[in-house]
Amino acid sequence: xxxxxxxxxxxxxxxxxxxxxxxxxxxxxxxxxxxxxxxxxxxxxxxxxxxxxxxxxxxxxxxxxxxxxxxxxxxxxxxxxxxxxxxxxxxxxxxxxxxxxxxxxxxxxxxxxxxxxxxxxxxxxxxxxxxxxxxxxxxxxxxxxxxxxxxxxxxxxxxxxxxxxxxxxxxxxxxxxxxxxxxxxxxxxxxxxxxxxxxxxxxxxxxxxxxxxxxxxxxxxxxxxxxxxxxxxx
Amino acid sequence: xxxxxxxxxxxxxxxxxxxxxxxxxxxxxxxxxxxxxxxxxxxxxxxxxxxxxxxxxxxxxxxxxxxxxxxxxxxxxxxxxxxxxxxxxxxxxxxxxxxxxxxxxxxxxxxxxxxxxxxxxxxxxxxxxxxxxxxxxxxxxxxxxxxxxxxxxxxxxxxxxxxxxxxxxxxxxxxxxxxxxxxxxxxxxxxxxxxxxxxxxxxxxxxxxxxxxxxxxxxxxxxxxxxxxxxxxxxxxxxxxxxxxxxxxxxxxxxxxxxxxxxxxxxxxxxxxxxxxxxxxxxxxxxxxxxxxxxxxxxxxxxxxxxxxxxxxxxxxxxxxxxxxxxxxxxxxxxxxxxxxxxxxxxxxxxxxxxxxxxxxxxxxxxxxxxxxxxxxxxxxxxxxxxx
Amino acid sequence: xxxxxxxxxxxxxxxxxxxxxxxxxxxxxxxxxxxxxxxxxxxxxxxxxxxxxxxxxxxxxxxxxxxxxxxxxxxxxxxxxxxxxxxxxxxxxxxxxxxxxxxxxxxxxxxxxxxxxxxxxxxxxxxxxxxxxxxxxxxxxxxxxxxxxxxxxxxxxxxxxxxxxxxxxxxxxxxxxxxxxxxxxxxxxxxxxxxxx
Numbered sequence: 001x002x003x004x005x006x007x008x009x010x011x012x013x014x015x016x017x018x019x020x021x022x023x024x025x026x027x028x029x030x031x032x033x034x035x036x037x038x039x040x041x042x043x044x045x046x047x048x049x050x051x052x053x054x055x056x057x058x059x060x061x062x063x064x065x066x067x068x069x070x071x072x073x074x075x076x077x078x079x080x081x082x083x084x085x086x087x088x089x090x091x092x093x094x095x096x097x098x099x100x101x102x103x104x105x106x107x108x109x110x111x112x113x114x115x116x117x118x119x120x121x122x123x124x125x126x127x128x129x130x131x132x133x134x135x136x137x138x139x140x141x142x143x144x145x146x147x148x149x150x151x152x153x154x155x156x157x158x159x160x161x162x163x164x165x166x167x168x169x170x171x172x173x174x175x176x177x178x179x180x181x182x183x184x185x186x187x188x189x190x191x192x193x194x195x196x197x198x199x200x201x202x203x204x205x206x207x208x209x210x211x212x213x214x215x216x217x218x219x220x221x222x223x224x225x226x227x228x229x230x231x232x233x234x
Numbered sequence: 235x236x237x238x239x240x241x242x243x244x245x246x247x248x249x250x251x252x253x254x255x256x257x258x259x260x261x262x263x264x265x266x267x268x269x270x271x272x273x274x275x276x277x278x279x280x281x282x283x284x285x286x287x288x289x290x291x292x293x294x295x296x297x298x299x300x301x302x303x304x305x306x307x308x309x310x311x312x313x314x315x316x317x318x319x320x321x322x323x324x325x326x327x328x329x330x331x332x333x334x335x336x337x338x339x340x341x342x343x344x345x346x347x348x349x350x351x352x353x354x355x356x357x358x359x360x361x362x363x364x365x366x367x368x369x370x371x372x373x374x375x376x377x378x379x380x381x382x383x384x385x386x387x388x389x390x391x392x393x394x395x396x397x398x399x400x401x402x403x404x405x406x407x408x409x410x411x412x413x414x415x416x417x418x419x420x421x422x423x424x425x426x427x428x429x430x431x432x433x434x435x436x437x438x439x440x441x442x443x444x445x446x447x448x449x450x451x452x453x454x455x456x457x458x459x460x461x462x463x464x465x466x467x468x469x470x471x472x473x474x475x476x477x478x479x480x481x482x483x484x485x486x487x488x489x490x491x492x493x494x495x496x497x498x499x500x501x502x503x504x505x506x507x508x509x510x511x512x513x514x515x516x517x518x519x520x521x522x523x524x525x526x527x528x529x530x531x532x533x534x535x536x537x538x539x540x541x542x543x544x545x546x547x548x549x550x551x552x553x554x555x556x557x558x559x560x561x562x563x564x565x566x567x568x569x570x571x572x573x574x575x576x577x578x579x580x581x582x583x584x585x586x587x588x589x590x591x592x593x594x595x596x597x598x599x600x601x602x603x604x605x606x607x608x609x610x611x612x613x614x615x616x617x618x619x620x621x622x
Numbered sequence: 623x624x625x626x627x628x629x630x631x632x633x634x635x636x637x638x639x640x641x642x643x644x645x646x647x648x649x650x651x652x653x654x655x656x657x658x659x660x661x662x663x664x665x666x667x668x669x670x671x672x673x674x675x676x677x678x679x680x681x682x683x684x685x686x687x688x689x690x691x692x693x694x695x696x697x698x699x700x701x702x703x704x705x706x707x708x709x710x711x712x713x714x715x716x717x718x719x720x721x722x723x724x725x726x727x728x729x730x731x732x733x734x735x736x737x738x739x740x741x742x743x744x745x746x747x748x749x750x751x752x753x754x755x756x757x758x759x760x761x762x763x764x765x766x767x768x769x770x771x772x773x774x775x776x777x778x779x780x781x782x783x784x785x786x787x788x789x790x791x792x793x794x795x796x797x798x799x800x801x802x803x804x805x806x807x808x809x810x811x812x813x814x815x816x817x818x819x
Contacts, residue, residue: 005452005617006406006487008335008418010328010425011443012395014629017434019322025635032642039649046657053664060671064678074681077688084695086751091702094744094757094811098786103776110768119768119794126759126789126807130742148754148817149746230786232745 093153093232100230105186109161112177114170120220121162124227127155157227159187164208164220171221175200178225187225199226257281258619259288259321261438262612264605265428266329266446267295274604275319278594278612285456285616287596289318290605296431300330300424307423313431315438324438327449327611328428333420335447337490340415343390343405347398393618397422409486410554416490418445442615449610451480451487452617454562456593459586460485463559468543468550469588471606472565474500477539479546483556489546495538499565502535506569518568532572540580547581564588564606705784707758707810714738718760718810722785725777726762730770731804737761741812742788756814759788759807768792771804778808785810 113119132147165171179189190199201224208220258280267273272292279286293315301307390396395404403419432440454460454469465485471478475498481489507517509531550556561583566573574585590606591598625633710717715736726734739759771792778785788807795803
C-alpha cells in the first residue's frame with residue numbers, strides 16, 4: 001500500500017471535466033428542455049382531444065335536437081306498441097279460456113242419460129271469489145300488498161250432476177258413459193284412491209223420499225266431476 | 235448540500251469529492267518531451283491496493299508549445315492520446331520557466347499575500363531569504379485572470395488552488411516539518427491552457443496539473459529501500475541541468491529543495507569526459523566496469539552534492555528528529571557504484587538506485603528513466619486518492 | 623449545491639435545468655393535469671351522448687317496424703274490442719240483455735233476468751300494460767228446459783265466441799217437471815283498471 005504523497009495539484013475543481021461522452025451538463029438541460037417540450041405537446045394534444053370531444057358532443061346534441069320530435073313520436077309509438085301487445089296478450093288469454101264448448105257437453109250428457117235416471121241438477125259451480133291482496137311483514141310491520149290480477153293463469157272448474165234413480169245400476173251406467181270419448185275434452189277422470197281430488201267424487205248416494213206415482217224405493221245421488229281447468233294463456 | 239432533519243440532526247448530500255469506489259485508472263504524462271520520441275506517459279491502475287502498469291510509452295507532444303502570454307494562451311489546443319493511454323483520468327507534469335515549487339512557511343506566505351508581494355516578481359529575490367528550497371525565478375507580470383475569493387487568498391487551504399494577480403498557486407503542509415509548507419505555482423494563462431488541453435467528453439481528461447519537480451518526489455514511496463528504511467530516507471533526483479533533494483520522515487515528505495551545486499548530470503558528465511579524456515561510450519564502460527579509477531576526477535564533482543545531502547540529513551535529524559536510513563538516487567545512470575561508495579564513506583548511508591517501476595506489476599519498458607516524472611505524477615494522484 | 627462555486631458552464635447548465643424542470647412541472651400541474659381531468663369528463667359525456675344518439679337513431683330506424691306492429695296488434699285487438707261490454711244506460715246488465723235476450727228467448731228460455739256481478743280480474747301479462755282488462759260476469763236466471771239451455775249455449779258459443787260460461791245451474795222444479803230453473807253466469811270482456819297514469 002502506498003504512503004501519503006504530497007500532491008501539488010494546480011487544477012481547480014471547476015476545471016475538472018468528465019471524460020464520459022455523456023456530459024451531464026449537456027444532458028440534464030437537454031432532458032429538462034425535452035421534458036418541458038413534451039409536457040407542452042402533451043397539453044396541446046389533450047386540449048385538441050378535449051376540443052374534438054366537445055365538438056362531437058355538440059354535433060350529436062344538435063342532431064338529437066333536430067330529431068327530438070321524431071324520436072319522441074318513435075318512443076311513444078314503441079310504448080304504444082308494447083301497451084297494445086300487453087293488452088292483446090291478456091285478452092288472448094281470456095280468449096283461450098272462452099274456447100270451452102259446454103253446449104256439446106250438455107248435448108252429450110243428454111244422449112247418455114239413462115232412462116231410469118231423473119236428472120235433478122246439473123251444475124257448473126261458480127269459481128270462488130278472487131283474493132287479490134296479501135299481507136306481508138316488512139321490517140316488523142304488516143303491509144297489505146294488492147295485486148292487479150290473479151297470479152295463477154288457470155281456474156279450476158267442476159261439474160256436478162245430481163239426480164234420482166230407483167237403483168244404482170243406471171247411475172253406474174251413467175258414470176261409465178261419462179268416462180267415454182264424448183266427455184274427454186270436458187271432464188277429467190282420476191280414480192286413483194291416493195289422489196286427494198278424485199274425479200268422479202260421489203258426494204252423496206242416499207235413499208230419497210219417493211214422490212207420488214213412484215215406487216217405494218228411490219235413490220238420490222250427487223256426483224262431482226273435475227272439469228278441465230280454464231286456461232287464460234295461449 | 236446539507237438538509238436539516240431535526241434541530242440536532244442534519245443530512246449531508248454530495249460533498250466536494252465522492253468516495254472512490256472500484257479501481258483508479260490514471261495516465262501520468264511528462265509534458266517535457268524526450269527528443270525524437272515524444273512525451274513519456276505511463277498508465278497505472280490501482281485496485282484494492284495493488285498497482286499495475288498497464289502501458290508505458292511516448293505520446294506525441296501537443297501541437298502548440300506552452301504559451302508564454304495571454305494572447306498565445308487564447309488559442310486553444312487539444313491533445314489526443316493513443317488508445318492504450320485513454321484512461322478516464324490523466325495527471326500532467328508540467329514544466330516551464332514560469333513554474334515554481336518552493337518550500338516556505340505558512341506565516342511567510344500569508345505575510346506575502348497580505349502585503350501584496352506574493353505574486354510580484356520584484357519581491358521574489360527579497361522573499362527568497364525566508365524560503366528554503368527551490369528558488370523562484372522572477373517573471374514578467376501576468377495579466378489578471380479570474381481571481382479567487384479574497385478569503386481563499388488570505389487563508390489558502392491545503393491542496394486548494396487559488397488564483398491571484400495572474401498567478402495560480404497551491405500549497406500543502408509538509409507534515410512533521412516544523413511548520414513548513416510546499417508551495418507551487420504557475421501563470422494563470424498557462425494553467426488555463428493546460429486545463430483545456432484534454433477536452434471534455436474524450437478520454438483522458440485532466441485531474442491533476444503538477445510541477446515536474448513535485449511529481450518526481452512521489453516516486454520513491456514505492457521503493458523497497460524506502461519501506462525498509464521505515465520511510466526515513468533522503469532522495470536525490472539528478473536531472474540534466476540540476477539536482478533536487480527530498481527528505482522523508484515516516485513516509486511523508488518533509489523537505490524538498492533544489493541543489494544549487496553540481497550543475498546537473500550533463501555538467502558532471504562533461505567534466506568527467508574532459509577530466510578522464512573519454513567519450514560518451516567509453517565513459518560509461520570505464521566507470522561501470524572499473525577499468526579506471528575515476529575518483530580523482532569524480533570525487534570533486536560528487537563531493538558538493540554529497541555535502542548537500544549531508545546538510546539535508548543534518549537538517550532532518552537536527553530540526554525534525556528524523557534519522558534518514560538510506561539515500562535513494564535517481565538519474566545517476568553512470569558510475570553509480572562510485573557515488574554509492576562515496577555516500578557510504580561520507581554519510582554512512584546506503585545509496586539505493588531508484589527503480590521507476592518498482593512496486594508496479596507489469597512489464598516495464600526500456601529507458602525506464604524517461605518515465606520517472608510521468609510515474610511520479612500518476613503516483614501522486616493515486617496516493618492522494620488513497621489517503622482521502 | 624453551491625452555484626456560486628461552479629464553473630460558468632456548469633452554473634448555466636444547472637440554472638437551465640432547474641428553470642426548465644420548474645417549467646415542466648408548472649405545465650404539468652397547471653395545464654396538463656386540469657386538461658386531463660376535463661378531457662376525462664368530456665370523454666364520459668361524449669360516450670353518454672353517443673349512446674343516447676345511437677338510441678335515438680335506433681328508435682327512428684325502427685319506427686316503420688313499430689308502426690306495422692301497432693297496425694297488426696290493433697287488428698288483432700279488434701275482435702276483443704268489438705266484444706267488449708259497454709254500459710247501456712249506465713248498466714252492463716242492460717247491455718248484456720240487449721245482446722243475448724232475443725237469442726235466449728228463441729232458444730226457449732223465458733222469464734229472463736239479468737244481474738251484473740262484480741268484475742273478475744284477468745291474469746296480468748308479462749309486461750304490465752297501462753290499461754288492464756277484466757271480465758264482467760252477468761248472472762242470467764230463466765225458466766226453461768235442459769234442451770233450451772243447451773240450445774242457448776250452443777248459439778251463444780257460435781255467435782259470441784268471446785262470451786264465456788262461468789257457471790251454470792239447471793235445477794229441476796218439482797212443481798213443473800218440464801221446466802227447470804236455469805241460472806248461468808256469462809262473462810264478457812271489459813276494460814279494467816288503469817295501472818299508471
